[in-house]
Amino acid sequence: MIETAVRFFQEGGFFMYPISIVLVIGLIVAIERYVYLTAQKHSNRKDFQRLHHMLANRDVRGAVKYASESGSAMANMIGAGLQRLVRRQSREDIEYAMEEGLLEVMPRLEKRTQYLSTLANVSTLLGLLGTIIGLIAAFTAVASADPAEKASLLSQSISVAMNTTAFGLMSAIPLLLVHSLLQTKTNEIVDSFEMAGVKVLNLVSDGKAAAPAAAATAAPNKAGSPA
Numbered sequence: 001m002i003e004t005a006v007r008f009f010q011e012g013g014f015f016m017y018p019i020s021i022v023l024v025i026g027l028i029v030a031i032e033r034y035v036y037l038t039a040q041k042h043s044n045r046k047d048f049q050r051l052h053h054m055l056a057n058r059d060v061r062g063a064v065k066y067a068s069e070s071g072s073a074m075a076n077m078i079g080a081g082l083q084r085l086v087r088r089q090s091r092e093d094i095e096y097a098m099e100e101g102l103l104e105v106m107p108r109l110e111k112r113t114q115y116l117s118t119l120a121n122v123s124t125l126l127g128l129l130g131t132i133i134g135l136i137a138a139f140t141a142v143a144s145a146d147p148a149e150k151a152s153l154l155s156q157s158i159s160v161a162m163n164t165t166a167f168g169l170m171s172a173i174p175l176l177l178v179h180s181l182l183q184t185k186t187n188e189i190v191d192s193f194e195m196a197g198v199k200v201l202n203l204v205s206d207g208k209a210a211a212p213a214a215a216a217t218a219a220p221n222k223a224g225s226p227a
Contacts, residue, residue: 013130
């Protein structure tokens with residue numbers, strides 16, 4: 001495959017260079033996005049487990065402090081909801097705050113990923129454009145060539161022109177595959193945010209339900225105690 005790509009590059013003409021530039025840019029974007037999303041997935045999982053443990057132990061103040069000090073997107077989203085919880089706002093307000101936090105996070109997760117599909121399309125179009133221009137040049141050259149050499153010259157020129165399309169497709173296909181992989185990885189992270197939000201809301205609701213129950217239990221004991 002590498003030898004074929006090198007041969008295509010050597011025989012394809014000028015348009016091989018812009019296609020190569022598009023491919024290099026796409027690979028840089030893909031590597032940066034993969035590293036970023038992988039790091040986000042790891043840090044989000046770690047912070048969620050820590051915050052979930054704190055909330056399960058009713059350490060809301062500690063969870064708020066940890067969320068404010070952590071720089072992960074998961075901690076920012078949960079922290080936005082916990083700020084409403086500290087102010088004793090309703091479940092709906094807490095949910096709206098976390099949804100707002102998720103909306104702030106999503107552009108960072110999806111940033112530059114869509115460029116890969118655009119670069120893949122540009123690579124394909126550059127390959128087709130190089131082929132068309134090569135064919136035009138080939139037919140122009142054949143028109144003034146010796147009739148005995150026209151057939152071989154035309155077939156050779158067409159073969160060279162088609163190399164541009166082949167190289168463009170060889171660049172576009174990996175970019176499309178990587179784009180699909182990164183899009184799936186992004187969707188998994190977004191789904192994990194939604195799941196984490198539901199779990200936090202359930203913990204918060206349980207905590208609010210437990211507080212009135214504890215107060216109701218303590219009231220009779222206080223009334224029945226001796227003066």
